Amino acid sequence: MQEEQQVAILVGAELQQQSSHERSMDELEQLAFACEVAVEAKVSQRLEKINPSTYIGAGKLLEVKQVLSATDANLVIFDDELSPSQIRNTEQILECKVIDRTILILDIFAQRAKTKEAKLQVELAKLQYMLPRLVGLRQSLGRQSGGVGTTNRGAGETKLELDRRKIEEKMSILSKELERLVKQRQIQRGRRQKQEMPVVALVGYTNAGKSTLMNAFLQFGTNASDKKYVFEENMLFATLETSVRKVTLPKNRSFLLTDTVGFVNKLPHHLVKAFRSTLEEVKEADLLLHVVDYSNPNYEQQIQVTNETLKEIGVENIPMIYLFNKSELVDDKFHINREDSLYVSAREKKGFEALLQTLELSLFATDVKVEFLFPYTAGEHVHYFQNHADVLEMEHQETGTYMKVICRLKDKQKYEQFMIKTV
Numbered sequence: 001m002q003e004e005q006q007v008a009i010l011v012g013a014e015l016q017q018q019s020s021h022e023r024s025m026d027e028l029e030q031l032a033f034a035c036e037v038a039v040e041a042k043v044s045q046r047l048e049k050i051n052p053s054t055y056i057g058a059g060k061l062l063e064v065k066q067v068l069s070a071t072d073a074n075l076v077i078f079d080d081e082l083s084p085s086q087i088r089n090t091e092q093i094l095e096c097k098v099i100d101r102t103i104l105i106l107d108i109f110a111q112r113a114k115t116k117e118a119k120l121q122v123e124l125a126k127l128q129y130m131l132p133r134l135v136g137l138r139q140s141l142g143r144q145s146g147g148v149g150t151t152n153r154g155a156g157e158t159k160l161e162l163d164r165r166k167i168e169e170k171m172s173i174l175s176k177e178l179e180r181l182v183k184q185r186q187i188q189r190g191r192r193q194k195q196e197m198p199v200v201a202l203v204g205y206t207n208a209g210k211s212t213l214m215n216a217f218l219q220f221g222t223n224a225s226d227k228k229y230v231f232e233e234n235m236l237f238a239t240l241e242t243s244v245r246k247v248t249l250p251k252n253r254s255f256l257l258t259d260t261v262g263f264v265n266k267l268p269h270h271l272v273k274a275f276r277s278t279l280e281e282v283k284e285a286d287l288l289l290h291v292v293d294y295s296n297p298n299y300e301q302q303i304q305v306t307n308e309t310l311k312e313i314g315v316e317n318i319p320m321i322y323l324f325n326k327s328e329l330v331d332d333k334f335h336i337n338r339e340d341s342l343y344v345s346a347r348e349k350k351g352f353e354a355l356l357q358t359l360e361l362s363l364f365a366t367d368v369k370v371e372f373l374f375p376y377t378a379g380e381h382v383h384y385f386q387n388h389a390d391v392l393e394m395e396h397q398e399t400g401t402y403m404k405v406i407c408r409l410k411d412k413q414k415y416e417q418f419m420i421k422t423v
């Protein structure tokens with residue numbers, strides 16, 4: 001079936017004196033582009049409060065209808081999550097397919113999801129979103145042959161999806177499958193924890209530069225073998241899956257770095273819930289690097305949205321360092337004077353010296369200087385410390401190998417029996 005080019009009119013309500021309304025509409029436009037939907041026009045209305053039946057006022061809606069008939073637009077996208085009856089009512093009046101910000105984001109996630117886990121999570125979130133909206137969707141589909149979101153699908157599939165009982169059945173199957181995958185992941189994570197390496201997670205708004213930063217870290221690190229670069233791209237939600245890489249800094253100081261999915265304003269609640277398991281890695285981090293697109297005029301709101309979303313997934317009380325990224329694009333860059341922030345450019349690899357120093361301080365502050373004497377029968381321990389500690393001195397003596405090292409506190413405790421003294 002030939003897919004019709006989708007052309008949309010964006011509709012938003014400006015509540016109070018929101019300065020962020022225009023930016024939210026711009027972001028909606030970017031989200032539409034990410035779904036290959038062209039934007040014909042934007043219509044905004046200043047409102048005291050949202051109209052419960054049609055979201056914007058009836059008069060304004062007719063204005064949208066006029067724009068629809070004057071252009072070749074065939075889709076209306078609201079910049080917020082609509083209730084089932086709002087979708088039904090606006091579709092009836094506009095005689096056109098209506099979707100909202102939520103389904104747009106769900107569609108992007110659906111298109112981008114690559115791993116089985118991500119696919120399941122998105123599908124589940126989509127079904128959850130659809131369930132209470134079946135009536136409205138059914139009507140809309142009677143008129144149009146299009147799918148639920150922005151993608152056109154075959155009629156057979158949509159019919160199946162619109163059957164409530166079948167949806168519920170499917171959701172329960174997906175949940176079980178997801179649970180199984182999550183368990184599998186927890187086992188993997190448990191294995192990793194045994195390595196006792198500190199975990200650092202990159203978090204932040206979508207397109208802030210998290211993946212680019214991760215790749216920069218891999219270049220700086222000394223581990224030559226494990227340089228599996230992650231995907232970075234100038235588009236919203238380039239990253240949907242969590243990737244973990246080991247970064248080794250000089251002096252054998254290693255940590256695990258986690259790249260995660262970015263956040264966006266009004267991120268659908270179902271989606272946050274569905275992605276909770278992916279983001280569990282973040283919950284267990286020792287340190288969060290909050291990456292901010294400092295060149296974005298809206299960066300303050302983006303920080304706020306990110307912090308709120310983190311709270312929603314239960315991430316609290318983890319030390320956080322703000323990385324004001326893309327700082328090479330900003331002239332007056334040092335006006336934020338906060339102790340917990342650094343200015344970097346992931347693209348130009350600037351500001352990394354200070355960053356690495358800060359990481360050293362916060363991750364390896366409890367490292368200790370220890371002297372060991374390993375008998376020659378325990379050669380594997382010598383090997384271990386050569387790879388996991390900063391070796392200051394080493395000497396083969398009569399009774400064994402003498403080592404003076406700076407190592408992790410945990411290792412000191414573990415190998416206490418071989419210790420001569422703490423220096």
Ligand SMILES: Nc1nc2c(ncn2[C@@H]2O[C@H](COP(=O)(O)OP(=O)(O)OP(=O)(O)O)[C@@H](O)[C@H]2O)c(=O)[nH]1
Nearest residue numbers: 207208209210211212233234237238239262346347
């Ligand atoms: N000018 C400039 N651009 C940067 C910098 N860091 C990243 N970018 C660009 O910003 C865009 C987004 O970068 P990503 O690393 O994919 O961003 P992300 O935070 O991983 O985004 P999501 O995965 O979508 O959440 C890319 O086009 C990068 O090249 C920087 O320091 N300066």
Ligand SMILES: [Mg+2]
Nearest residue numbers: 210211238239
């Ligand atoms: Mg990314």
